[in-house]
Amino acid sequence: MSAPRPTTVSDRIQQIPRHYVYLLLAGVVVWQLLFPIRLPITPSVPTRGVYDAVAAVPDDKLIIITTDWDASTQAETGPQTQAVIHACFQNHKKFVIMNLQPPMGVKLAQDLAEEAAQEYGAVYGVDYANWGYKYGYENVLMAMAKNIPNAIGDDFYGKPVGELPLMQGVEDIQAIGLVVIVTGLSAMTEMWVGLIQGPYRTPLAGAYTAVMAPIYYPYLDSDQLKGMLVGAKGAAELEAMVDRPGKAVAIMNVQSWAHVLIIALILLGNLGYLFARGRGEGSQP
């Protein structure tokens, strides 16, 4: 049975067809993408923590960037990975990309790393590398803690990682100065904290989709994470810090206006509800 047709203004406000809401949102997004009104971006404390953690890594140690994401969260995790890569290159830190799940993450991150490497004149195998997708979750981490070349085996291109110049002297987890977990999946951080950060005191930083980020604030408070990027907002802040405004800055600009629309719609709906209740038309929203 279909809902009764709205007869009063307050009813109409409360029963705006969802297609109109979608169209309004799409309109705001297209408008701001094509004719942006720029808003300032100020790096937050968790974002500054990520940058400071990268900068603090000793020169003889590697940074691991775990790219546990795929196309479904690429809008947030892609710019996060890119900004972290820029932070590594700008601070002259050597890094490796790897992931435990899903496998597309290493390919998408490799494209971003190659693009940035061209800009900084960095060389694969010397300044950065890709350890590839490694299946086995906790088992991979426990094996890495003891012997990295054995646990990783071959890199993304099928070459034994032990033969890469940047792997000289890299034996176990003590050679790692920081792990940046860029992920759209829960449980990855818990694995790294439980098996690597806790037992071996290897510093960790996280970059999460905005949906999952609230879970990880306690990890910041307990210093288990040195910093955190929260969704596209965190990516935009780090892009601003490394002076490479890119997709995330554009996203956050549009995002702010989309939020204004959503807040206006929520207020409108509630006003309609209050008017209806004031006229004694029941309490149905």
Add this chain to the structure above:
Amino acid sequence: MNPDLYILWAAAIATLGVYTILYRENPISRLFEHIFVGLSAGYLIVATWTLNLEGKWWNPMIHDKKWYWIFAPIVGSLFYFIYSRRLGWLARLIMGLFFGTAAGTFFRQFFPIYSPQIYACFKPLDYQAGMGIQGVIFDLLLHNWIFVIILLTVMSYFFFSIPHEGRFGRNLGRSAMLGRWFLMIAFGAMFGNTVMARISLFIGRMQFLLKDWLGSLIPWFATRGL
């Protein structure tokens, strides 16, 4: 035609196809949804072989004469005995092994994950404790006081063993009510983050459609500040 252009058009058509769901459930969005799931599964199989099994299992077994690796798939295939009524106990062997390993690993992770967070809950609330931090004494103390009040009131909300009657019980009830409000505020903030994440994904797709796809047809779109 440039192969990249085929990929661009395929991605644009797939994006628009999936977004037809916004109008209503339809076969086009279903088709592209299934293609996406199929591609992901296919990629997973290929990547598992090329980036893991080939280098770590197949090559050592075939080229390095490590013949004992042949037992790995035999042991792994024990899972499939779940379908046999007579030999189902073989599947339980391998499942038991996996459950045991998972439990052991979880126990190993538990304390490193949670004990620092429990320890971090004990925050200094006196003026002296804030003296060591330059210039943020008030902020730190305020932050710590807010944290501890929220922690205690929320914990009291989950304390069900004492009825909210009598002097102590009524005060516990007030604390629980305050804790409930704090929980609602926290859930609201989390939901706000969820909205932000969903809109980010939508904007990401619109960036692709406008800058990459339409930009390849009409250069003006590619020049906009996307």
